Structure formats: C-alpha cells, structure tokens
Amino acid sequence: MxxxxxxxxxxxxxxxxxxxxxxxxxxxxxxxxxxxxxxxxxxxxxxxxxxxxxxxxxxxxxxxxxxxxxxxxxxxxxxxxxxxxxxxxxxxxxxxxxxxxxxxxxxxxxxxxxxxxxxxxxxxxxxxxxxxxxxxxxxxxxxxxxxxxxxxxxxxxxxxxxxxxxxxxxxxxxxxxxxxxxxxxxxxxxxxxxCLKENPYVRIPEYTYDLLRKGIICSSCTSFLARFTQGYLTCGECGSKEKVDTAVLRSVKEFAVLFPDRKITTNTIVDWCGGIGSGKVVQRILGKNYKIQGHGKYSYYIDK
Ligand SMILES: [Zn+2]
The missing domain is CATH 3.40.1350.10 (Trna Endonuclease; Chain: A, domain 1)
Structure with a gap:
C-alpha cells in the first residue's frame, strides 16, 4: 500500500x-x-x-x-x-x-x-x-x-x-x-x-511577468497556439486539437503557479493568453470554473 x-x-x-x-x-x-x-x-x-x-x-x-x-x-x-x-x-x-x-x-x-x-x-x-x-x-x-x-x-x-x-x-x-x-x-x-512541507533547495531563475511570452501553449508539443475556431484550438505544429475552455484553464493554472501573488482577473488572463480569447470568452470560462470575488472592474477569481 x-x-x-x-x-x-x-x-x-x-x-x-x-x-x-x-x-x-x-x-x-x-x-x-x-x-x-x-x-x-x-x-x-x-x-x-x-x-x-x-x-x-x-x-x-x-x-x-x-x-x-x-x-x-x-x-x-x-x-x-x-x-x-x-x-x-x-x-x-x-x-x-x-x-x-x-x-x-x-x-x-x-x-x-x-x-x-x-x-x-x-x-x-x-x-x-x-x-x-x-x-x-x-x-x-x-x-x-x-x-x-x-x-x-x-x-x-x-x-x-x-x-x-x-x-x-x-x-x-x-x-x-x-x-x-x-x-x-x-x-x-x-x-x-x-516530512518537511517545503523543499528548501528549490532553485528557480528570476523572472517577471513582462519577460514571459504570452499565449496559449499546445498541450501536446510546446508551440504557441493561434486563434481558435468553433470552440477549438488547433496546433499548427502537431495538429492536436483542444477545446478552448480546457486550453484557457491550463493557462490559468500556469499563471497561478508562476505568479501566486497576483490576482486572476479577466483582463490579466486575456493578456496572459496572448489575446486568443476575448474578454467575453475568458470571463465565461473563469465564471464557470472559479469563484468570483468583488464587483465590476475590481472583481477577481479564486479557486472554488
Ligand atoms: Zn502542438
């Protein structure tokens, strides 16, 4: 066991x-x-x-x-x-x-x-x-x-x-x-x-949000995906197809891991995904999978 x-x-x-x-x-x-x-x-x-x-x-x-x-x-x-x-x-x-x-x-x-x-x-x-x-x-x-x-x-x-x-x-x-x-x-x-909860030997290079390339990365290979059609993203490199919802959620997870102190907002995720999804699309996906906090332009999302 x-x-x-x-x-x-x-x-x-x-x-x-x-x-x-x-x-x-x-x-x-x-x-x-x-x-x-x-x-x-x-x-x-x-x-x-x-x-x-x-x-x-x-x-x-x-x-x-x-x-x-x-x-x-x-x-x-x-x-x-x-x-x-x-x-x-x-x-x-x-x-x-x-x-x-x-x-x-x-x-x-x-x-x-x-x-x-x-x-x-x-x-x-x-x-x-x-x-x-x-x-x-x-x-x-x-x-x-x-x-x-x-x-x-x-x-x-x-x-x-x-x-x-x-x-x-x-x-x-x-x-x-x-x-x-x-x-x-x-x-x-x-x-x-x-057992220790945190590994004291983690070595991560310094990085900032601005330094990182924005966009959605293919889940099969590592290339960046282009715009989606009919709810799906198709990779230009390897041809794999993924629902826009799961691709955006994967990207949100990446963002949360890399920037644990930053709030997840619609605008941030639109930018992080390189504008692949419109504000409307991202808002719908976040609303369905996360819990909204606050109102209007100050609203952000946390885990359900
Ligand atoms: Zn690919």
Whole structure:
C-alpha cells in the first residue's frame, strides 16, 4: 500500500512552464531537463512497485531532517521487519567506476557518486529511527531504471539494482513475510509527520511577468497556439486539437503557479493568453470554473 504519494516537484513544474515562455539560462535549462528525467524515472519505478503485496508500505519522496541536516529519499519501503531505501537513477548511456569515482564514458567527466548520497541518507535515516525508538535494519539500493544504462567496472557487491535485475529483485521483495503491520504503519505515520512541507533547495531563475511570452501553449508539443475556431484550438505544429475552455484553464493554472501573488482577473488572463480569447470568452470560462470575488472592474477569481 502507498502511504505517501509522489507529486510532481514544484520546481519541475515551474521550470517547465518557464522554459516555454522564456529562454532559460543554460544551467537552469540543464537543471530542468535533469529534473524531468529524474521524475520520469521515479514514476517508472513507482509503476514497477505496483504489484507488491498490500502488506508492504511505500512512502514516496520523503524530505526529512536529522541533526539540522536535510535528506531526501526517493522511495522508502517497509516490508516485514526491514526498511528499504531506494535512490532511483534514470541515467542513460555508458558509465564506469574507477577508484571509487564515477565517470561518464562518453564525455570522460566525473559525475557525483550516487552511492555517497545513498549512504548519507541511510545514516541520517538511522539516526531518525533511533530517535523514534526503532532499531530496524535498513537496506539501501540504487535503482538504475533506464534499460539504456550500462555501468562498467562496478564492484560485485555494489548495492545497486540494474535494469536486467529489476524483475528478480521485485520478485524477492514479494516473498518477504508480512510482519508487525501495526508497528510498520505507526512508523510510516511518524515519518510522514516529520516530512518537511517545503523543499528548501528549490532553485528557480528570476523572472517577471513582462519577460514571459504570452499565449496559449499546445498541450501536446510546446508551440504557441493561434486563434481558435468553433470552440477549438488547433496546433499548427502537431495538429492536436483542444477545446478552448480546457486550453484557457491550463493557462490559468500556469499563471497561478508562476505568479501566486497576483490576482486572476479577466483582463490579466486575456493578456496572459496572448489575446486568443476575448474578454467575453475568458470571463465565461473563469465564471464557470472559479469563484468570483468583488464587483465590476475590481472583481477577481479564486479557486472554488
Ligand atoms: Zn502542438
């Protein structure tokens, strides 16, 4: 059973929205692509865990703190009397290890050793469990989820699960006997309660409303849509068709995420959508899906 769901990281959502309306600085563009890939890998692993028995407790995306140090766990699994922590890596291509350092084979550049991050999380989690009064064994694994990943010169005892081993590993997890369910649930609750609400490491480049390109972006590709006909917008690039209502609502959501402090008004959204919908159209859509506050030209919309 899943005791803590995974949500798309806010940082990823914001960077995705920004990347379409702004030329991101290279480092943010790379950060965005890295997050997008990482999140896809985590979702892939989530799907693989779906068939585990209900007695297994899964906690996703834990951001915890111990001894004033933050640490993040992609997936934590409590099965029987053991805690598993998984660090999911969506690496692609060829890598190798030399003198305990990790390198990309193609670029010959060193990458961060993912084992160090895993060990650090394990140590900090152990401290936290001790504080809670648990002395359960922790087994940590790197999960390499991408079938296009190859690691050379890996020591035989490396705590990693490679793509070709994943099925066998999952089958092994399924055989762990069900034990101490109420204790495990209590532990899951304690961990959940200790999770930080906000990620302190979110890095978003500075931006202003004026800097961003206005318009409605196609939901299938990333091009900007032109005017609509008969209630539908058709993408000139990929040909996908979308109802004007859903396209405007998607854009309102983007606006609200990027500018949480600004009020949603008809005029703002008309401008944000690049004038694709008239005031009348936008007002109708907002009125139907949001709650109006205030009157006349001072009115604005909030979530229902
Ligand atoms: Zn398109």
């Amino acid at each position: 899943i005791n803590r769901l995974r949500f798309e990281p806010k940082e990823l959502e914001m960077l995705r929205f920004l990347s379409r309306r702004l030329e991101l600085p290279l480092k943010n563009e790379n950060q965005y692509l890295h997050l997008e890939k990482g999140y896809a890998g985590e979702q892939h692993f989530d799907r693989e865990l779906q068939d585990l028995p209900d007695s297994c407790i899964i906690l996703n995306d834990l951001l915890l703190e111990n001894s004033n140090t933050h640490f993040q766990i992609d997936t934590l699994l409590i099965a029987g009397g053991t805690i598993f922590i998984f660090e999911v890596k969506n690496y692609e291509g060829d890598y190798y290890i030399e003198n305990e350092r990790w390198y990309s084979l193609l670029s010959k550049t060193e990458i961060k050793n993912p084992l160090l991050q895993l060990q650090r999380s394990e140590t900090l989690l152990r401290g936290l469990l001790k504080e809670f009064g648990y002395h359960l064994p922790i087994k940590s694994h790197l999960i390499f989820i991408n079938p296009g990943f190859q690691l050379y010169q890996a020591p035989i005892n490396i705590p990693a699960v490679f793509p070709s081993q994943l099925n066998r590993f999952l089958e092994k997890l399924k055989t762990i006997p069900n034990a101490a369910k109420s204790r495990n649930l209590k532990l899951a609750e304690q961990l959940n309660a200790r």
